[in-house]
Amino acid sequence: MxxxxxxxxxxxxxxxxxxxxxxxxxxxxxxxxxxxxxxxxxxxxxxxxxxxxxxxxxxxxxxxxxxxxxxxxxxxxxxxEPEGIEKEMTQSSLVCTNGSTVSQSVLLPSPENLVRDSSRAYWSVHGDILGPAMQNLGNLLQMPFGYGEQNMVLFSSNFHILDYLSQTQQLTEKIKSKAIAYLIKGYQKQLSYKHPDGSYSTFGPQDQQGRTWITPLVYKYFAVSKPYIFIDDNIQSRTFIWLMNNQQADGCFLNVGPAFHSVLKGQDDKISLTAYVVNALIEAGHPISSAPIQRGLQCVEAAARARATTTYEQALLAYTFSLAGQEGKRQFLINKLQETAKKRDGLVYWELEKKPSVEEAALGYRWASSAEIETNCYVLLALLSHPQLTSGELSYASQIVKWVSRQQNSRGRFSSTMDTVLALQALTLFQRLTFSRNRQNSVLIFSSQPFQMGFHVNNQNRLLLQQIPLSTTNKNYTVEVSGYGCVFVQATLKYSIFLPKKSTGFFLSVNTANAVCRGSFDTKFDLVVTASSLGRRSSSNMAVIDVKMLSGFVPDKPSIEKLQRDGQVQRVETKASHVFFYLENITQRKIQFSFSVKQDALVTSIRPAFIQIYDYYGADEHAYSEYSTPCQQMSFAGSLF
Structure with missing residues (x-):
């Protein structure tokens, strides 16, 4: 042999x-x-x-x-993988035609600090705005995992896709069985983040108490998932009692634990938190006339009269009053929002104060923040939730939808967690209201160089992904859409950059220690990570430290598990060649922890690996560092059998 x-x-x-x-x-x-x-x-x-x-x-x-x-x-x-830090940029458009032809330009940018030969570009065509979310069941209809909030985002994504396909009669038995199986596993996983009093928190019982921001989210999605999976009513009752125990005499809900993203909601969260809980109770099926909801509405009305409301709060309250059937207050807020809306190229959207990052400025492109996506989605939900939606309101909503759809990445997700939940809720509602089987489009993409590719989208293939690679040497493309209906088109550029010299919001460093360099498969050393907050706030939101492994090295599992057991980090996840450390927050006081890495495969010419820290709810706040192996005696490359 x-x-x-x-x-x-x-x-x-x-x-x-x-x-x-x-x-x-x-x-x-x-x-x-x-x-x-x-x-x-x-x-x-x-x-x-x-x-x-x-x-x-x-x-x-x-x-x-x-x-x-x-x-x-x-x-x-x-x-x-190429060396450096992995990046992705998407240019998305929802293009609608009614017998006409719509032409748009697609420009592939030239990122600065680019790692040579690392650029890959793709062109995708979907017959549904939710196409990126449904192109592969492993993307959004995936096995829920991670910490409590992330698990609920995946759970809710599964629910919205399942519910949308069911209500538009596009649900096949294969998708249904798989989606329900994921919901069941997500439900069981979420119960591990439940406290004995019925509340939920980001990291479960290891947190001192449940949290008001995540508990209503769980309660709502468990309630609406009852038509598809078994939900324990006793558990739901306990959660409801916990929420009621945190409703104060004035009807406002008490904030227990940190908010999803305090940078958005600020110190005074009476309006946003109470409206958020009231929305969840109504969506979970509680009657509007019930005492908790009526008292909550009284709280937000009184708080809104006491001070000027932000754009985010106006959008959130517009949705609250829409759910509560208070048409006058809903319309007043929508009119007020329309006065501050930005309109450009057939889009309607709201921007919050935010300066473009250095990278955004260099690329000539501005990514929307999680707060901005939430704001736009609340306006969209407020418009679409009205029982007597006019054609004018639907047309106005479609212009917001076009802006929201542009914020999707290649996997159908958005900037963070809560904005992904809201965006999918708003987009599925819009798709249900505008769904039609009588649509047929032709899509042509071409360039001045000898390149041309055509696609056909109809009812039979509307949920299928049609994708081709694009040459990154050609920067200018044109897409033409003709026919009847809407298609979602997306250009994706994936690339790597060398370690940026500038950082914002955080300090980060990494050093090696305790190296053992004994040759093949007996090489091991420690990584010592130091971090602190340099932002305007005294404390960040939840922070993530992403450590990329050197080629041929893997983390020592006992050492990273010990960090979580000892409470130095709240959670550790290992995915592919990355180790993710979740910390509840980072303050201006430096923290330090260490773990071990060991050689797993023989590799030569090992390039440095990067480590980055970022605010989970504001990825524009980040810092980078890099490290190299202290042992350089490896003499083989590739893999051994």
């Missing part, structure tokens, strides 16, 4: 000599093979090793004769 690494255009491989000089393997024997592998492409490269018997071979002194050949194959994926 002999083993062979199959050749491929994706890599170059050379068999390395070993101490065992025998070429083949006889019965009850074993042999190690080693190849020097040099990848030629980025992405997942499949290494295929085939072991097969030979018709005739002399192994030592014993001849082996076989009348047939037996073969076994092993395929091992190898992830090949």
């Amino acid at each position: 002999i083993a062979v690494l199959m050749s491929s255009n994706a890599y170059q491989a050379r068999l390395l000599p070993t101490e065992d000089k025998n070429v083949c393997i006889c019965g009850s024997e074993r042999k190690s093979y080693a190849w020097l592998v040099t990848p030629h492409t980025l992405g997942t490269v499949s290494l295929t090793v085939v072991a097969e018997t030979l018709p005739y071979r002399v192994c030592g002194r014993s001849p082996l004769t076989l009348n047939s050949t037996w073969r076994d194959t092993l395929v091992k994926p190898l992830l090949v």
Whole structure:
């Protein structure tokens, strides 16, 4: 028997000599093979090793004769990534036609500080605005995971997609069974973040108490999911009692624990928190006439009279009064919001005060913040929730939808957690109200260079992803959409940049210590991470420290698990070649923790790896650092079998 690494255009491989000089393997024997592998492409490269018997071979002194050949194959994926920090930029548009042709330009920017040959671009066409969210069940209809809030975002995403497809009669049995299975697992996972008193928190019982911002979210989505999965009414009753115990005499709800993102809601959260809870209770099915809801409405009305409201609060209250059926107050706020709306290129949207980052300015593109997406989605929900929606309001809402749809990334998500929940809720509601089976569009993308590709979108393929690669050497493209109906088109640019020199909001450093450099698979050292807040606020929101592993290295699991057990970090997640540390907040006082990494594969010419920290609810606040291995004696490259 002999083993062979199959050749491929994706890599170059050379068999390395070993101490065992025998070429083949006889019965009850074993042999190690080693190849020097040099990848030629980025992405997942499949290494295929085939072991097969030979018709005739002399192994030592014993001849082996076989009348047939037996073969076994092993395929091992190898992830090949460019150095630097991974980035993604999308340009999305919801294009609607009514027998006409609409033309738009697509410009692929040239990012500064770009890692050579790291750019990849794609063009996607969807027949539904939720296409990016539904193009692959592994993206939004995925197994819920992570901390309590993130789990609920995935749970709610699953619910909205399932409910939308069901109400528009597009739900297949295959999607239904998978979505319901994910909801069940998400429900069971969320219960692990429940406190004995019925409340929920970001990290579950390890937090001292439940939190008012996340508990209504869980309560609401458990209630609306009852048509699809079993929800324990006793648990729901306990949660409702906890919420009622935190409603004060004036009808306002007490804020227990930190808010989702305090940078948005500020110190006085009477209006936003109470309106948020009232909305959840109404959406969960409680009658508007019930005492908790009526008292909550009295609270927000009194608080709104006492001071000027922000744009965010106006949008939130407009939705609250829409749900409560208070048409006069809803219309007053919508009129007030229309006065401050920005209008450009057929879009209607609201911006909050925010200066573009250095990278945004260099690219000529401004990403919307989580707070801005929430604001626009609340306005959209306030308009669409009206029982007697006029054609004028629907047309106005469609212009907001076009702005919201532009904020989606290639996976159908948005800036953060709560804005993803709200955006999917608003977009699915809009899609239900405007759904039509009588639509058919042709999409053509072309450039001045010899490139042209056409797509056809109809009822049969409206939920399917149609995607092609684009050349990044050509920066200018034009897309033309004709026919009847709407299509969602998206250009995605993925690239890597070298470590930025500037940071905002945080200090971050990383050092190596306690190195053990004994050669092959006996190399280990510690990473010492130091961080603090440098922002205008004394404390950040929840912060995430993302540590990229060096090529060929993996984190030492016991060391990172100990950090979580000891309470130095609230949660640790390992995903692909990254380790994510979640911290409830970062203050101006420096924190420090360390963990171990060890060699897992032999690699040569190891490039430095980066580490970054960012505010989970405001990724424009971030800092970067990098580290290298203190052991440089590795002499092999690629993977060993």
